[in-house]
Amino acid sequence: MIVVRSVKELQDILKTETSVGLVPTMGNLHVGHLALMAEAKRHCKLLVASIFVNRLQFGPNEDFDTYPRTLEEDCAKLKEQGVVDIVFAPSEAEMYPQKQTYRIKPDSSMADILEGFYRPGFFEGVCTVVGKLFSIVRPNVAVFGKKDYQQLQIIRSMVRQFAMPIEIIGLELQRDLQSGLAFSSRNRYLSTKELKKASELYQTIQVVKKALEAGNVNVDEIEKRACSLLTQQGWQTDYVSVVRQVDLLAPTESDLINKEPLVVLAAAKIGTTRLIDNCEVF
Ligand code: PAF
DSSP states (O other): OEEEOOHHHHHHHHTTOSSEEEEEEOSOOOHHHHHHHHHHHTTOSEEEEEEOOOGGGSOTTSSTTTSOOOHHHHHHHHHHHTOOSEEEOOOHHHHOSSOOOOOOOOOHHHHSSTHHHHSTTHHHHHHHHHHHHHHHHOOSEEEEEGGGHHHHHHHHHHHHHTTOOOEEEEEOOOBOTTTOOBOOGGGGGOOHHHHHHTTHHHHHHHHHHHHHHTTOOOHHHHHHHHHHHHHHTTOEEEEEEEEETTTOOOOOHHHHHTTOOEEEEEEEEETTEEEEEEEEEO
16 A cells, blocks of 8 residues: 555556546545445555645635644555555645635535535535546445435535446445444544533434335324424434435425435534434335
8 A cells, every 4th residue: 555645656557547436535544434445445546545634624614724634544444444545644734725706506505505504615625636536536336325315415415416437336324233323533532421412413313214114104293203302312413304316405395205315414513523324215
């Protein structure tokens, strides 16, 4: 495994490669990331993992400055896992040598709702950096986690609309087997008490899933009940929302009756830590 810092050096190495996979990350890697690497390697000969904390996707009051930068530990984990061939870890000056004034602005119907409502500009920052990484690496395949479901679907839609010749693979959430808690870099902020409560988010999503599977078509009521369940348990809930998988729009009655693919997405704060989770239905 080699670590490459420059765009030119990376492109020189990749020039003759015909089966390249990419897993974009912001580092601070955990088992969820390692699962993405393992999945990606099943679909390519040469695997690039990028590690870049992307300023463009952080809001003014978010944690860009304090976001953990752990390149050495990350590389040690990847080396031990043994599936990544190249770690692409550009500096900010390498990635954005001029102010990045050209941006990829995703469709607002997908990007201004849910996470995009609470984090304005977030998905524009994500699409811009992912689009740029795609244009630097030119991968045949790229893997993203379903943990960030909205991000995955927006990237899929960007790739479709720009006819980028890249296969996008979404990998199932990695969960703690006992509690069901989804692995996330944010779990490290939870106290022992909060860690015990954290799986309530997953359990609430399961309640919503079961109601839909049982044929309940009153989505508004199901969502409201889920939110108040979380509130009663001490959470500050941003949303529990049922949307269509493909376009993240609210399901129509016919979608519900015909059991079209839906997803339950939730975001809520326990203490000061905001967690997101989701589950596909049908
Ligand atoms: O999911 C992430 O870690 C980031 O949003 C990504 C895709 C690496 C873009 O910076």
